[in-house]
Amino acid sequence: MNSTQTVAVTGSTGFVGRNIVRRLLxxxxxxxxxxxDRSKAREVxxxxxxxxxxxxxxxxxxxxxxxxxxxxxxxIHLIGxxxxxxxxxxxxxxxxxxxxxxxxxxxxxxxxxLHMSALGVNHDGMTDYHxxxxxxxxxxxxxxxDWTIFRPGFIHGQDGEFIxxxxxxxxxxxxxxxxxxxxxxxxxxxxxxxxxxxxVDPILSPVWVEDVAAAFAKAIxxxxxxxxxxxxxxxxxxxxxxxxxTVRNAVPxxxxxxxxxGIPGDVAACSARVAKMLGMGWALPFDEGMARMGMRDSTAxxxxxRSDLGLEFRPFTETFHGYAAALS
Numbered sequence: 266m267n268s269t270q271t272v273a274v275t276g277s278t279g280f281v282g283r284n285i286v287r288r289l290l291x292x293x294x295x296x297x298x299x300x301x302d303r304s305k306a307r308e309v310x311x312x313x314x315x316x317x318x319x320x321x322x323x324x325x326x327x328x329x330x331x332x333x334x335x336x337x338x339x340x341i342h343l344i345g346x347x348x349x350x351x352x353x354x355x356x357x358x359x360x361x362x363x364x365x366x367x368x369x370x371x372x373x374x375x376x377x378x379l380h381m382s383a384l385g386v387n388h389d390g391m392t393d394y395h396x397x398x399x400x401x402x403x404x405x406x407x408x409x410x411d412w413t414i415f416r417p418g419f420i421h422g423q424d425g426e427f428i429x430x431x432x433x434x435x436x437x438x439x440x441x442x443x444x445x446x447x448x449x450x451x452x453x454x455x456x457x458x459x460x461x462x463x464x465v466d467p468i469l470s471p472v473w474v475e476d477v478a479a480a481f482a483k484a485i486x487x488x489x490x491x492x493x494x495x496x497x498x499x500x501x502x503x504x505x506x507x508x509x510x511t512v513r514n515a516v517p518x519x520x521x522x523x524x525x526x527g528i529p530g531d532v533a534a535c536s537a538r539v540a541k542m543l544g545m546g547w548a549l550p551f552d553e554g555m556a557r558m559g560m561r562d563s564t565a566x567x568x569x570x571r572s573d574l575g576l577e578f579r580p581f582t583e584t585f586h587g588y589a590a591a592l593s
Contacts, residue, residue: 276343422474530560
């Protein structure tokens with residue numbers, strides 16, 4: 266069991282952050298949680314728990330990062346966005362926030378640093394999301410801190426935004442109302458006599474948010490995890506149609522006539538790019554990057570997590586059925 270530590274957490278009121286804070290407090294750690302909105306913090310965090318201290322501010326406002334890591338022995342950095350909105354850009358959310366938090370941790374002598382990146386990140390990533398996540402990783406690696414980087418795939422859980430969206434599709438309460446959408450991709454097939462590459466359904470291995478929280482909590486006090494990068498995915502592989510049908514079949518009030526329908530990801534990405542150029546990007550529920558990411562597989566090996574952290578993650582179908590009734 267990890268010794269009690271004081272852990273600074275950014276992105277603490279987000280879907281993953283609130284679950285990590287809950288896990289840390291349950292294990293007896295003290296938590297200093299960075300929040301921008303105290304009222305939201307009261308809704309999603311255990312405000313009143315003597316082990317929790319709220320630090321109100323922004324990672325980029327200058328003084329807040331130093332206040333956040335004051336007295337902390339470890340820092341978990343979770344700030345990230347999936348789609349830019351207004352002044353909130355990938356550069357600010359992923360790169361500049363990481364620069365600010367690593368610098369503050371280093372100055373305060375907070376040596377242990379755990380960073381959330383994303384599956385599939387590399388130097389020539391397919392989207393601005395991946396490229397800025399890669400840049401953030403390089404900042405962490407060059408920080409001189411005792412770092413660990415996690416690269417989760419598709420994270421699911423009761424409060425997850427996409428799960429709530431998919432539940433809305435299944436019940437017919439959210440557009441597109443008549444089908445369950447997902448992105449497909451073309452894969453070259455030399456045996457195809459038409460010359461048109463067939464559309465293929467991507468595969469994903471959803472990882473439960475509580476298992477993600479367990480990985481972060483376990484790694485804090487694990488010396489062997491220092492300087493390591495871990496993929497985080499679940500043990501169950503599903504095509505997107507299988508995933509959507511699992512959601513539809515378990516959500517109360519779902520319309521079982523609704524069927525998954527694949528949208529060519531390249532076409533969707535092109536449409537989103539044109540919409541953005543015309544100043545109409547807001548009219549689509551996705552942007553170019555989301556379409557390109559959605560058409561790729563989201564799977565990986567978990568051997569390293571098993572060997573280094575001793576963790577076994579739980580399959581999507583089992584864990585989803587545990588909270589599906591609450592989505593009604």
